[in-house]
Amino acid sequence: MDQETANQLYDVGGKLLFLNAPERLEFGIDYNAWTIGPLFKGVKLIPPGLHFIYFSTTSKEGIQGIRTGFFKYFDTGEIVVREWNPKIEDLYGESELDPSQVERYIINIRDFDRNMGPYPLDPPTYYQRWQHLTNHITPGLVKRILPNNGRVSHLPAVTPAVENEEPEASTTSAAATAAAATPTTTIRDRRKGQGIEKEEGMEFTPFDLRQSFPSGATGDQVTKWSLDKSWLVKDLLQRVYRGDHRLLLGEMQLAFVCLLMAQNFSGFQQWKQIVHLLCSCHEMVHDHPTLFVDFLDTLQQQLEECPVDFFRDILSENNFIASMLKNLRDVIPPSSTALYTKFNKMKQFLSTRFQWELPDQADEDEEEEDDDAPVVVDLENPY
Known part of the structure; x- marks a missing residue:
């Protein structure tokens, strides 16, 4: 990408400031992933729209951890700040960040420019494929289905299963019970008598094909x-x-x-x-x-x-x-x-x-x- 094009995209594209991430972390956005070094501070020139940001740690033995990530719908020129929490090897929650410090980061975003990688748009193949895969997804859908700030978690339910009465209609099916449950609830499949783990924070629309x-x-x-x-x-x-x-x-x-x-x-x-x-x-x-x-x-x-x-x-x-x-x-x-x-x-x-x-x-x-x-x-x- 030439400098003139990059300058034109700088104000239009979103920016993700990804602070204090450890070396050798796998970091990715959409179809692009890298093993980051000590100077990495995030990604710039992100096209407006929906994106999936993900990461996984790598052990000293080179073993890759479980991939975790979040969906984010970037508005034009939006700046998003995330910070690594080494104690839990995950990101701090947005509410845990100091708002005044976040505001200073946003105001001085150009100070981080040299350490932010550009979103790969050349060749455009990967971004076009991503657009085709997500062209019907709206910000409202992401907010409703992934209410935990778009986070996709693999944490399973941990509390005992609760037996429920048979549903009277599709809105009271086992799937509906799952959607209404807290993030730490296991639902039970009555057809097989088996517990089904439900990832934390996933609220897909419940419906029962049998009802x-x-x-x-x-x-x-x-x-x-x-x-x-x-x-x-x-x-x-x-x-x-x-x-x-x-x-x-x-x-x-x-x-x-x-x-x-x-x-x-x-x-x-x-x-x-x-x-x-x-x-x-x-x-x-x-x-x-x-x-x-x-x-x-x-x-x-x-x-x-x-x-x-x-x-x-x-x-x-x-x-x-x-x-x-x-x-x-x-x-x-x-x-x-x-x-x-x-x-x-x-x-x-x-x-x-x-x-x-x-x-x-x-x-x-x-x-x-x-x-x-x-x-x-x-x-x-x-x-």
């Missing part, structure tokens, strides 16, 4: 909306996402980035829930095809970031992606040209990147017919 019908539903309605999750999608869009499906996709993106960048199990579980939900609709595909065009675009962007072995070992567990995409394929209306085009693009991508073929519905129907066909036995020579 996908309205309270007081008739038997016919329970059957219909149990097979077709459209009612549940409509309810979530109205009740949680202000009627904007991009916010639902934003939560799907935030969950995936928590998995990809922070190896976060809660993010993985929520991502699977949302994929399952959106691939299990019939009525919504007919009424709102744009939602599913955007969903497939978001899903493909995410799968492009997955290494081949990741897809094979995790995403294809129990044929998850295969079964979900087949569900969606089977309900795409013939009149929805844009959705058909997007789905075929996804099929081609899976074939090219993962060497995994999603068969056409006609081929599957033919196989089923062959399986059901009568068997002809030669009575004269039955063996």
